[in-house]
Amino acid sequence: ADYGGKMGVLWEEEAIRFQPLPCGRREPWPRTGYMETKIWCAEIALERRNSWEIWGKVEWLDHVLTVPGGSEVVKLLAATL
Known part of the structure; x- marks a missing residue:
């Protein structure tokens, strides 16, 4: 998505959430954990340095949502005012 000389980028990270066992140890999924996405x-400010270079500076980056494992981002809509 492009807005005002900036670029917005979304991406997914699949992770395993571990559950502690009664004795305090941690075991991997599927016995005691579950998958999540x-x-x-990220918001990246873009700057043209010359006719063939575009530089970017990350202005903001954060985890914005957690969903159950197996979920997918299917479509993305960018709206500007």
């Missing part, structure tokens, strides 16, 4: 977002 984290959605991340």
Whole structure:
């Protein structure tokens, strides 16, 4: 998505959430955990340095949403005012 010389980027990160066992140890999924998908977002300011270079500076980056594992981002809509 492009807005005002900036670019927005979304991406997914699949992760395993671990559950502690009664004795305090942590075991991997599927016995004691579950899959989840984290959605991340970055805002990048763009600058043209010359006729063939575009530089970008990350102005903001954060995890914005967590959904159950197996979920997908299907479509993205960018709206500007």
